Amino acid sequence: MTKVSTRKPIRKAVFPVAGLGTRFLPATKAIPKEMLPIIDRPLIQYAVDEAREAGIEQLIFVTGRGKTAIVEHFDTAFELEATMSGRGKPLDVLDATRIQPGNLVTVRQQVPMGLGHAIWCARAIVGDEPFAIFLPDELMIGAPGCMKQMVEAYDEVGGNLISVLEVPEDEVSSYGVIKPGFRVSSTLTEVTGLVEKPKREDAPSNLIISGRYILQPEVMRTLENQGTGAGGEIQLTDAMARMIGHQPFHAVTFAGRRYDCGSKSGFVEATLELALAREDMATDVRALIKRLAAEIG
Ligand code: UTP
Numbered sequence: 001m002t003k004v005s006t007r008k009p010i011r012k013a014v015f016p017v018a019g020l021g022t023r024f025l026p027a028t029k030a031i032p033k034e035m036l037p038i039i040d041r042p043l044i045q046y047a048v049d050e051a052r053e054a055g056i057e058q059l060i061f062v063t064g065r066g067k068t069a070i071v072e073h074f075d076t077a078f079e080l081e082a083t084m085s086g087r088g089k090p091l092d093v094l095d096a097t098r099i100q101p102g103n104l105v106t107v108r109q110q111v112p113m114g115l116g117h118a119i120w121c122a123r124a125i126v127g128d129e130p131f132a133i134f135l136p137d138e139l140m141i142g143a144p145g146c147m148k149q150m151v152e153a154y155d156e157v158g159g160n161l162i163s164v165l166e167v168p169e170d171e172v173s174s175y176g177v178i179k180p181g182f183r184v185s186s187t188l189t190e191v192t193g194l195v196e197k198p199k200r201e202d203a204p205s206n207l208i209i210s211g212r213y214i215l216q217p218e219v220m221r222t223l224e225n226q227g228t229g230a231g232g233e234i235q236l237t238d239a240m241a242r243m244i245g246h247q248p249f250h251a252v253t254f255a256g257r258r259y260d261c262g263s264k265s266g267f268v269e270a271t272l273e274l275a276l277a278r279e280d281m282a283t284d285v286r287a288l289i290k291r292l293a294a295e296i297g
Helices: 043-053 068-073 078-086 092-097 115-120 146-157 169-174 218-224 236-243 264-276 282-296
Strands: 012-016 058-063 104-108 131-134 138-141 160-166 176-183 188-196 207-215 249-253 257-260
Touching: 012 043, 012 115, 043 068, 043 092, 043 131, 043 138, 043 146, 058 068, 115 218, 115 236, 131 146, 138 207, 146 160, 146 188, 146 207, 146 249, 160 236, 188 236, 207 236, 218 236, 257 264, 264 282
Parallel strands: 012 058, 012 131, 058 104, 160 249
Antiparallel strands: 131 207, 138 257, 160 207, 176 188, 176 207, 188 249
């Protein structure tokens, strides 16, 4: 018999895209970081595809100044389409950019006061439902995708979920780190604490939070009453940490590859690996890498 979940389904996703993208300046002076392409798709497209694969219908973009290109990417480009059609060019290359009317909502974060604050800006649209969060600069490649894996776990345990992955111990101080509790299965672990950017010696594990969340709407109230944390910003990790003990909280170890495309080397790594995985590019890129490897010695 098929298992039927009685939990409220995850229908909405928040994409906080109001950050300044300072690590990619000057590229991100006039173009949002989320529009930087890995090969021929902007980062935001990968995240939206992952959301749709997980059955999410409503996309909520938390935007800021200079981010209009993200919304335009998902709009109909009438002139472009008419010109392409007139020239007999197929339009299916644009299919992924089409959104059902009414399913894309934007809210503004006027001042980038941190990830937690960006999420809180979406509170009226999220309403009283559990929702997903995607950080588009963390590119998650898996089959099924990361959010689909998380929704499957959510159907099992409900509550709040974060995706995690293991990193070498000397890297933990750059990330939010979980304190693991009871191990439900090989990929699902209870979370008993969270720390943002701990010192290596204070880190409760080497499992880092990796850019995908399913949260209950109560997080909005927690964020509402919260002051600034690390870096003088309103941190999502702090709000989640305060919810632990009041609501179920689990971590899903993502089976797949994660690329930190907010960093330059992560961006290059993603570009090369995704190119190698593409039929239309693999031969050329493999030859290129071999040549470079020989030159480096
Ligand atoms: P980052 O920490 O990567 O910051 O934000 P950033 O501004 O995008 O990039 P750098 O560090 O200056 O290069 C993580 C995510 O949270 C969003 C960002 O857009 C990104 O998706 N964010 C961050 C906001 O929407 N608002 C904020 O105030 C901060």
